[in-house]
Amino acid sequence: MNNQLPPPPAQMMQLITGFWTSCCVYSAAKLNIADHLKDKPQTAHQLAEATHSDAPSLYRVLRALSSVGVFKENEDHQFELTSLGNTLQTDAPGSMKAMAIAQLGDHYNAWGNLVYSIKTGHIAFDNIEGMSVWKYYEMHPEEGVNFIKAMSGLTGAVIQHVLPEYDFTSFNTIVDVGGGNGALLVAVLDKAPQAKGIVFDEEYVVAETKKLIAKKGFSSRCETAAGSFFEFIPENADAYLMKMVLHDWNDEQCLQILNNCNKAMKAGSKLLVLDSVIPEGNEPHPGKFMDINMLAMTGGRERTEKEFASLFSNAGLKLARVIPTHSPMFSIVEAIKE
Structure with missing residues (x-):
């Protein structure tokens, strides 16, 4: 077998045209192909009838996606789901369908305007849309709901690959800051039967969160609190969770959030940040490109261990340790209030 790399121009062509694959994945997600399979x-032809599409055109896209393992064409010219394609099902654990629709939908133009962020240090999305992504989601509720689903898909990956790496049984009260629909905290409480929890998020978010908590049977152990983490955070818990919160914001904004967290924490309380931790050097890491997504979309950033330590120190907290997980996108960054 020839394991030689293709020549540099061919390698560069693969890098340049990576969005071709992404756009095919997006099309399959929008047309619910994985659900139909x-x-x-x-x-x-059957899928074209179900999706009101042109059969020859759809075949070409499915053939391309089968060449990269998303689907598989069998001898009868039928398309089958693969384990990779399963992630595009609407209700699959850790579904990436909503993420595909967000990244290649409302995020796409900002990436096309990335040079603006590089030259100015400002947010490409804001420049294109004339508003922040958060305001955009308020004004475009369908896309906003899809983005919440995309974050829920990542929560599924965290529950599966990240939570087993940490022991929560020493905590009696846990607050999930920016906890969304509560799925993460419910999973934590399931692993820590002695604990009670609070999902803290904006009012319009937690209004729906209560329904999920009740559906999961955790109403007696988990409540919600509404507010902005830029103003306050519920007090006196043993542990505070932040999944993909700090990476949305610049250092000044993060310091404001962490100062409020410090005010809420008691001596010995722990803060558990679930974010990418970018390694030093040239090794590949998904956080390095997620960092560019933050540059273009929110003005936030992914951080190295040293940058986390500095951020915590400025807020009066101490970095205790960084725990790698089975998900390359996430580490558990543990800080403590002494």
Whole structure:
């Protein structure tokens, strides 16, 4: 077998045209192809009828995606789901369908305007849309709901690959700051039966969160609190969770959040930040490109261990340790109030 790399121009062509694959994935997600293939293989003609699409055009896209392992074309020219394609099902654990629709939908133009962020240090999305992404989601509720679903898909990955790396059984009260629909905190409480929890988020978010908590049977152990983490955070918990919160904001904004966290924490309380931790050097790491997403979309950033330590120190907290996990996107960054 020839394991030689292709020549540099061919390698560069692969890098340049990576968005071709992404756009095909986006199309499959928008057309619900994985949902249609959940129960049995189907031909492109059958899928075209179900999705009101042009069969020859759809076949070409499915053939391309089969070449990269998203689907598989069998001898009867039917398309089947693969383990990779399963992640595009709407209700799959850790579903990436909503993420595909967000990244190649409302995020796409900002990435096309990345040079603006590089030259100015300002947010490409704001420049394109004339508002922050958070305001955009308020004004475009369909896209906003999809983004919440995308974050829920990442929460599924955290529950599966990250939570097993940490022992929560020493905590009696846990607050999930920016906790969204509560799925993460419910999973933590399931691993820590002695603990009670609070999901803290904006009013319009936690209004729906209560329903999920009740559906999961955790109403007696988990409540919600509404507010902005830029103003206050619920007090006196043993542990505070922040999943993909700090990476949305610049250092000044993060310091404001962490100062409020410090005010809320008691001596010995722990803060557990679930974010990428960018390694030093040239090794590949998904956080290095997620960092560019933050540059273009929110003005936030992914951080190195040293940058986390500095940020915590400025807020009167101490970095205790960084715990790698089975998900390359996430580490558990533990800080303590002494």
